Amino acid sequence: PGTQLPYDPSKKTIVVLGSGWGATSFLRHIDNTDYNIVVVSPTNYFLFTPLLPSVAVGTLSPRSILQPTRYETRHKPRQIKVIEATATNVDPKNKTVTFSDLSPIRGQISETTIAYDYLVYAIGAEVQTFGIPGVQDKACFMKELKDAENMQSRFLDCLESAGFPGQSEEEIDRLLHMVVVGGGPTGIEVSAEIRDFLEEDLRSWYPELAQHIRISLVEAMPSVLPMFSKQLIEYTVSSFRKHKIDVLTGTMVKEVKDKSVVLQMPDKSIQEVPCGLVIWAGGNKQRDVTRDLMVKLKDDQKSPRGLQIDDFMELKGASGIYAIGDVTHTSYAPTAQVANQEGAYLARHFKTIAKRDALLAQRDAATSNEEREKIHARISKTKMRPFHYTHQGTLAYIGSDEAIADLPFMNNNYASAGTATYLFWRSAYISNLFTLRNRTLVAADWMRTMFFGRDVSRN
Numbered sequence: 298p299g300t301q302l303p304y305d306p307s308k309k310t311i312v313v314l315g316s317g318w319g320a321t322s323f324l325r326h327i328d329n330t331d332y333n334i335v336v337v338s339p340t341n342y343f344l345f346t347p348l349l350p351s352v353a354v355g356t357l358s359p360r361s362i363l364q365p366t367r368y369e370t371r372h373k374p375r376q377i378k379v380i381e382a383t384a385t386n387v388d389p390k391n392k393t394v395t396f397s398d399l400s401p402i403r404g405q406i407s408e409t410t411i412a413y414d415y416l417v418y419a420i421g422a423e424v425q426t427f428g429i430p431g432v433q434d435k436a437c438f439m440k441e442l443k444d445a446e447n448m449q450s451r452f453l454d455c456l457e458s459a460g461f462p463g464q465s466e467e468e469i470d471r472l473l474h475m476v477v478v479g480g481g482p483t484g485i486e487v488s489a490e491i492r493d494f495l496e497e498d499l500r501s502w503y504p505e506l507a508q509h510i511r512i513s514l515v516e517a518m519p520s521v522l523p524m525f526s527k528q529l530i531e532y533t534v535s536s537f538r539k540h541k542i543d544v545l546t547g548t549m550v551k552e553v554k555d556k557s558v559v560l561q562m563p564d565k566s567i568q569e570v571p572c573g574l575v576i577w578a579g580g581n582k583q584r585d586v587t588r589d590l591m592v593k594l595k596d597d598q599k600s601p602r603g604l605q606i607d608d609f610m611e612l613k614g615a616s617g618i619y620a621i622g623d624v625t626h627t628s629y630a631p632t633a634q635v636a637n638q639e640g641a642y643l644a645r646h647f648k649t650i651a652k653r654d655a656l657l658a659q660r661d662a663a664t665s666n667e668e669r670e671k672i673h674a675r676i677s678k679t680k681m682r683p684f685h686y687t688h689q690g691t692l693a694y695i696g697s698d699e700a701i702a703d704l705p706f707m708n709n710n711y712a713s714a715g716t717a718t719y720l721f722w723r724s725a726y727i728s729n730l731f732t733l734r735n736r737t738l739v740a741a742d743w744m745r746t747m748f749f750g751r752d753v754s755r756n
């Protein structure tokens with residue numbers, strides 16, 4: 298009730314949950330002449346996550362890496378309904394999804410349940426905190442847009458508080474000690490961006506404070522960036538050390554306190570290290586609604602790491618639900634590259650499903666056995682092609698106008714690092730941005746930063 302959907306009863310309805318990499322790629326490629334499509338997501342935009350750490354230090358403006366979902370859907374042959382809401386329950390048996398408006402302003406109706414024929418489940422993952430005390434409420438994350446804005450504000454707050462008259466040297470050192478937790482690509486890129494901010498802007502904006510700024514990168518495993526080749530890991534660590542970023546491997550964060558972080562060192566001793574800000578990049582975990590869905594399908598869904606799907610992205614144990622991106626546990630890493638290809642594949646797959654469904658309807662309406670058998674033969678010839686992933690390489694920015702890249706080349710890996718790789722990184726990301734509007738905004742922000750520096754006003 299109260300929700301008018303662009304509904305054509307002769308067509309099947311696809312409900313898409315999410316507006317991130319997987320869902321946006323799906324929406325971009327789907328031919329919706331065959332379907333009613335409804336998109337449900339708490340964010341009414343797509344966020345280009347690879348450039349999020351650049352927003353956290355003001356290199357890019359937040360809006361430059363957002364694209365409203367309606368930009369994508371408005372060019373489609375039939376109207377797509379976009380609903381800003383959070384899915385709270387999926388009922389795979391009755392094929393319904395319940396969602397709620399959890400935003401600050403709500404109308405009289407803020408929760409509803411709708412039926413789907415097909416569900417594209419692409420709600421991504423959330424930040425894994427392992428239940429470590431203080432992480433959820435005291436550390437900054439780097440996952441959503443608000444996280445980057447929050448980090449920028451708190452980082453600048455640390456600087457301004459350190460500049461307050463009469464602050465002791467010890468307190469200035471504490472306030473200006475930034476601890477980044479997690480040596481995956483997110484933690485590496487955040488550390489690199491903070492260091493660039495320091496070298497390129499803060500030294501001139503805050504000359505009396507800049508020499509007190511320290512960055513520590515804490516990683517529990519023996520090495521950072523396990524997905525990169527050995528020489529690129531070594532290159533990154535030596536570049537970080539050269540630029541005075543402390544890399545503490547084999548060191549585990551045990552607690553985040555208001556003014557310090559508790560570390561378990563490689564020799565198992567415990568140290569409490571004073572700091573002004575902790576940025577947590579400890580990896581992904583599944584959202585509650587995904588875990589609930591796994592419980593409902595417990596006979597077929599046995600991996601705690603994510604939803605298990607077949608070669609056609611269909612959820613094991615639930616016909617009609619297709620899962621893509623970080624919600625899944627497959628042999629691929631949870632990356633934008635994978636989610637993007639899965640979304641595009643699924644859109645093509647739905648074209649075939651539409652053909653098959655039309656034939657099934659014809660078969661059911663057939664009046665003679667002969668006709669039914671003919672249609673049946675055509676149905677069995679409908680080829681469903683499985684998903685095939687093409688790896689295009691792994692890239693990361695490591696600061697000081699340098700990047701690292703592992704690129705597949707004629708069945709081998711080509712590892713490259715340095716400034717040329719950074720130029721490649723920039724051009725790859727600019728071309729991966731979905732719209733000309735975003736490309737123009739990001740390029741303009743890079744120019745602005747080059748000519749005028751990063752903005753240090755705090756909001």
Ligand code: FAD
Binds near residue numbers: 320346421483622
């Ligand atoms: P997401 O893109 O996270 O999208 C999930 C969507 O679901 C969002 O729109 C969200 O609002 C919505 N949603 C959430 N909860 C609900 C709900 N209950 N109901 C409905 N909708 C919901 N990967 C790379 O390949 N290269 C990179 O350079 C790279 N850089 C990254 C940098 C950062 C800082 C981060 C955090 C990640 C990076 N990644 C990168 C990983 C990449 O962002 C993810 O793998 C990718 O976003 C996964 O896509 P997805 O569609 O599964 O989820």
Ligand code: NAD
Binds near residue numbers: 548581
């Ligand atoms: P991740 O899972 O890759 O890394 C998290 C790291 O945090 C792990 O190495 C883990 O050992 C460490 N950690 C966890 N708890 C800890 C603790 N208590 N103390 C110290 N260390 C701790 O997470 P990510 O970097 O956010 O990446 C998530 C996904 O997104 C990955 O698949 C990654 O490939 C992808 N991604 C890719 C890029 C890129 O390609 N440039 C950038 C960002 C993210």
